[in-house]
Amino acid sequence: MSLSINLTINGQLRDITLDDPRVTLLDLLRERLDLTGTKKGCDRGQCGACTVLVNGRRMNSCLALTASLDGAVITTIEGLADGDTLHPLQSAFIEHDGFQCGFCTPGQIMSAAGLIAEAQAGDDPERIRELMSGNICRCGAYQGITEAVQQAQREMIARNRKDAA
Amino acid sequence: MKRFDYVRPSSIAEAVSAAALPGSAILGAGTNLLDMMKIGSAQPERLVDITRLPGLDGIDWLPDGSVEIGALVRNADLAYDERFARRFPSVAEALLSGASPQLRNAATAGGNVMQHTRCAYFHDLSSACNRRSPGSGCDALNGENRLHAVLGWSEHCIATHPSDFCVPLVALDAVVEIEGHKGRRELALEALHLLPGNTPEVESALMPGELIVALRLPAEAADFASHTRYLKLRERTSYAFAVVSAAAALVVDAGVVQSARLALGGVAAKPWRARRAEDALTGKPASPEAFAEAARLALADAKPSGHNAFKIELARRIVVRALTEAATGTPERTIPLPGSVFTTQAGSNHVA
Numbered sequence: 001m002s003l004s005i006n007l008t009i010n011g012q013l014r015d016i017t018l019d020d021p022r023v024t025l026l027d028l029l030r031e032r033l034d035l036t037g038t039k040k041g042c043d044r045g046q047c048g049a050c051t052v053l054v055n056g057r058r059m060n061s062c063l064a065l066t067a068s069l070d071g072a073v074i075t076t077i078e079g080l081a082d083g084d085t086l087h088p089l090q091s092a093f094i095e096h097d098g099f100q101c102g103f104c105t106p107g108q109i110m111s112a113a114g115l116i117a118e119a120q121a122g123d124d125p126e127r128i129r130e131l132m133s134g135n136i137c138r139c140g141a142y143q144g145i146t147e148a149v150q151q152a153q154r155e156m157i158a159r160n161r162k163d164a165a
Numbered sequence: 166m167k168r169f170d171y172v173r174p175s176s177i178a179e180a181v182s183a184a185a186l187p188g189s190a191i192l193g194a195g196t197n198l199l200d201m202m203k204i205g206s207a208q209p210e211r212l213v214d215i216t217r218l219p220g221l222d223g224i225d226w227l228p229d230g231s232v233e234i235g236a237l238v239r240n241a242d243l244a245y246d247e248r249f250a251r252r253f254p255s256v257a258e259a260l261l262s263g264a265s266p267q268l269r270n271a272a273t274a275g276g277n278v279m280q281h282t283r284c285a286y287f288h289d290l291s292s293a294c295n296r297r298s299p300g301s302g303c304d305a306l307n308g309e310n311r312l313h314a315v316l317g318w319s320e321h322c323i324a325t326h327p328s329d330f331c332v333p334l335v336a337l338d339a340v341v342e343i344e345g346h347k348g349r350r351e352l353a354l355e356a357l358h359l360l361p362g363n364t365p366e367v368e369s370a371l372m373p374g375e376l377i378v379a380l381r382l383p384a385e386a387a388d389f390a391s392h393t394r395y396l397k398l399r400e401r402t403s404y405a406f407a408v409v410s411a412a413a414a415l416v417v418d419a420g421v422v423q424s425a426r427l428a429l430g431g432v433a434a435k436p437w438r439a440r441r442a443e444d445a446l447t448g449k450p451a452s453p454e455a456f457a458e459a460a461r462l463a464l465a466d467a468k469p470s471g472h473n474a475f476k477i478e479l480a481r482r483i484v485v486r487a488l489t490e491a492a493t494g495t496p497e498r499t500i501p502l503p504g505s506v507f508t509t510q511a512g513s514n515h516v517a
Contacts, residue, residue, distance in 0.1 A: 060196070063196045130502050
């Protein structure tokens with residue numbers, strides 16, 4: 001049984017042929033498209049390392065069946081920077097030491113991108129922590145992560161205001 | 166993961182036919198099903214992907230004031246829908262207290278209702294489990310069972326239903342709209358999940374092939390909007406299932422309870438409506454004594470199923486707390502840690 005679907009991944013439209021319906025979005029990205037920035041931590045939806053944006057919303061790619069996503073627009077950590085210019089979240093994570101080993105970082109950053117788009121947290125660190133609770137950092141860099149999300153969000157809001165003006 | 170056939174029906178009738186075939190499982194977001202398929206506690210031969218079915222992803226307000234929540238509405242979309250959250254704040258609070266933001270963005274309303282117990286013995290294929298494999302026994306009875314049921318369990322199964330969402334829904338008389346071979350039927354959500362009895366493998370009242378297409382809340386459920394809470398005790402502050410939880414909803418006039426709703430989560434194989442407690446509250450002053458009596462009645466039939474006698478007292482306390490908070494009034498804005506018992510007022514920190 002072979003399935004053909006289309007996905008737009010980091011701005012590029014791709015035809016995907018699946019010889020096996022079991023392929024998760026995470027395994028598609030890592031094993032078949034060589035996009036290994038997205039990490040496989042628990043593979044059970046518990047750690048958040050595999051977080052990507054699906055149609056602009058953060059989701060666990062380990063629990064998404066590729067076959068079901070025909071037509072979806074996917075953004076991974078590889079698609080976040082603008083050429084050589086880092087995304088504000090990427091810069092802020094570096095500036096605030098939002099990681100040590102770095103394994104959870106792509107998932108943290110994609111989750112933070114989703115959080116900022118959802119616009120439910122404001123600048124409240126308590127709400128940011130709660131809304132980042134789907135991403136586990138075993139190095140315990142949570143303080144830096146929270147500060148990085150706050151800073152990036154402020155920058156992005158300021159930039160949007162400037163663009164709108 | 167075992168191989169399966171993948172089918173994507175284009176109509177509800179096609180979906181019902183495909184789902185009725187032996188070995189079929191319905192795929193929504195898959196956040197529970199795929200997880201189970203990876204570890205083998207679900208091994209469907211056929212996945213029926215309903216995510217492209219038209220008309221199942223809306224929040225529809227009906228002329229009589231009731232609201233129909235399509236089975237494919239994502240948890241986050243429902244919780245953040247302003248009109249919905251204003252009318253049914255404890256439902257929004259329950260949704261936001263469950264899972265993680267990533268899961269809430271994916272998981273559907275129908276899937277939340279149909280999720281399976283998180284009993285470890287149900288998911289561990291080397292353990293005996295009557296729910297997964299009828300007649301094999303129940304290893305939970307003599308195992309790690311401190312989080313298992315204290316109400317409605319039997320010697321054949323002591324699992325709990327893990328949903329937060331379902332708890333206020335049951336309190337507010339939600340109805341499940343179901344499509345099957347014989348057309349559409351409706352069922353009170355309270356009657357959907359079954360207690361284990363002698364047949365724990367029969368988890369719900371759905372017949373083979375039947376598909377939940379919507380959940381409906383009656384207009385009267387919004388009468389409680391100004392005095393309702395969902396409170397949940399977890400073993401960590403966020404992103405954990407309930408040890409115990411309670412949805413409380415009151416209509417209070419001049420300090421007297423005119424009408425009360427109460428349901429508990431984490432205590433049984435179904436969301437547990439506490440009608441005797443509701444009746445006892447009606448007409449009484451909204452007082453600590455009345456709330457304590459309601460809690461006593463709600464847990465009057467509770468029995469430990471293992472090392473979990475503590476849950477009975479915890480459940481009584483969370484009932485009192487939820488009723489007290491409901492009587493105080495629904496917060497204007499969802500609190501930073503929705504459902505948390507560690508947040509006592511809007512804006513307060515959970516870490517002192």
